[in-house]
Structure formats: structure tokens, C-alpha cells
Amino acid sequence: MKPQSINVEKVLRDKGFKLTKQRVEIFKEILGKRGHFEVEDIVHRIRRKGLKASRATVYRTLNILKEVGLLNEVVKFGNKTYYEIGTKEHHDHLICLNCGKFIEFHDNRIEEVQDQICGQFNFKPLYHRLEIYGICEDCNKNIKTDR
Amino acid sequence: MKPQSINVEKVLRDKGFKLTKQRVEIFKEILGKRGHFEVEDIVHRIRRKGLKASRATVYRTLNILKEVGLLNEVVKFGNKTYYEIGTKEHHDHLICLNCGKFIEFHDNRIEEVQDQICGQFNFKPLYHRLEIYGICEDCNKNIKTDR
DNA sequence: AGAAGTATGATAAAGTTTCTCATTGCAAAT
């Protein structure tokens, strides 16, 4: 199956949202991106292409996409919010404190621990977020050989 | 051992920071709190007591405490940063999306998974953050019986 | 008590995100 073939137009229509030029442009930008991004990324990309969508519209659109599940808010880091496409399976992140790289991973044991802990507290889990901060392989090499 | 007996004054002196009225007041507020708090909590508490420490000083002091390890930044949630005293052992959090309550827990399996995953990616972990979002026991009861 | 240098307060400023409201544009009905 092609991940690019998500029919954003259909999803939005079904939820009663209108399909505007701006939204289409923003979708394209987001779907064209593989990794993680922040709002200003999108604003600048749109601008650079000579398209027009105000900052407010970008924010509004991202919130809608989040609402319909096409976008996930991933990490709040250094006062910024990072997003990723929300249609892949759940995963967690390694985040390099040196270069800011995000590495994705998945491990079922996390879910197991989650279910067990939540059972203990009668807590109904909806989602989780695990971020492991540290130094990635590349940076580790460079730091070691930098002097 | 008494957790209250952390000698903030000594820690600061040793690191070359001066001991001012404002810092002492802010320490007291923080050490007096058991749970998690945000910056405005502290600002308002200080004000309500008729003490004086500007918002800037509160921010500066929290950053110093973070630097010397007496304070941990815990969660960024809804554009706010939450803190907790940094002298307890590591733990993670269940966060209730309804009432905002934080519940602490610890499970060694998280560390095991972390080490193994990081090994796979040659990633050097420094710390992690696991937040499980959902509905706490109390809220769950209330929501169910609310109508 | 005095000197040296850090900390503070008030305010400005930077940065992110939301709100306002007049105008525009989409889409459904005519």
C-alpha cells in the first residue's frame, strides 16, 4: 500500500470541513515531508513556493489535521511543538540533544508495562509518549574526534 | 532520611551562587510543595504571601535549581512547563487529561527497554521521559455517573 | 566598613499560539 495515497480531501469532507486552496497546499507540504517538523517549517515552505497561507491558517489547519488524526503532535521540546504524520503505526522517539535528530522505534514491552501500571492505578490509558534523550551515533563520533 | 533536609544553601554556595532573600523564598515555596507545579504557581504564591520576587527572578531561580539538579523539568503540556523537585529517584508519570493530576510510577523494565533500543542504534541515552495520558480513577467514576 | 561583582526589578523583547472581525471563497440549492 502506498502511504502517499491518503485521501485527505475525503477525510476532511466527511468531517464537514471545506476544501480550500490553503488547506490543500498545507497538506501537500506535510505529506511531502517524511520526518518531523515544526509550524515555522511549513510557514516558510509555503512562502518560499510563493503560495499564500497566513500563519494563522497554518496553525488552524494543523489543528484540524490533528483533530481528524492525520497529524500527531509528537514532542514539545525547547518551547516548540514538533509534529509528524499521524497515519503510521505508533512508535516512540530517540532524540539527539546535539543535532536534534529524531529516531523512531517501537517496542511492545512498553505497551505491556503501560497496561500493567495503569491497571494498578485504575487509570484508563489513551496514549503515551516516550522520549529518550541522548547523543546519536553520528554526533558521538564527531564529539569524540572533534579536537 | 528527611527529604526536607536538603541543604539548598550549601548546594548553591558550593556552586558559587549568592544566597539572596528572593532565592530563599522561592526555595521555600518549592520545597513546601509535594507535587508538580508550573512557574505561575510560584509567582502567585510569592505574591500572595506579600513577599517580593519578580517574575524574571522566579524564572532565573528555577533555571539555577534545574542546573544544580534540585529541580526537574517534567512535562511540557499545553504550552506550559511543569516542574518537580529533582531530588527523588527517577520515575515516570500518568497524566489525567480530565483533571490534570500527575501520578508517579517507576518500572525497571523501561530502563531495560531503553538500554536495549539504544544499543541497537548506538545511541547514548542520557535521560528519558515517559508520559501516559488518559483518565484517572476518580475522573473515570465521575464521568460515568455524571448524567 | 569598603570593594568587587553578582542579583534584582521593571520593562522591553522574542517567540509561539490564539483570537477578532471584515472580507473572501466554497459548496449546495435555485
Place this chain on the structure above:
DNA sequence: ATTTGCAATGAGAAACTTTATCATACTTCT
């Protein structure tokens, strides 16, 4: 194809969090 109703947009204001600036005040060391 036009009209019409309502949702969406843009531009700027505004809210909010956090940091920077800089003259003045306070700590600490001698």
C-alpha cells in the same frame, strides 16, 4: 450559471511563556 449561507482566510492584535537589558541594590569577601 447565479445566488446564497456559512465557513475559512488574512492581517493584525492579543495572550502567554520565557529571556534579555541595564541601572540600581544586595552579598560576600577582605
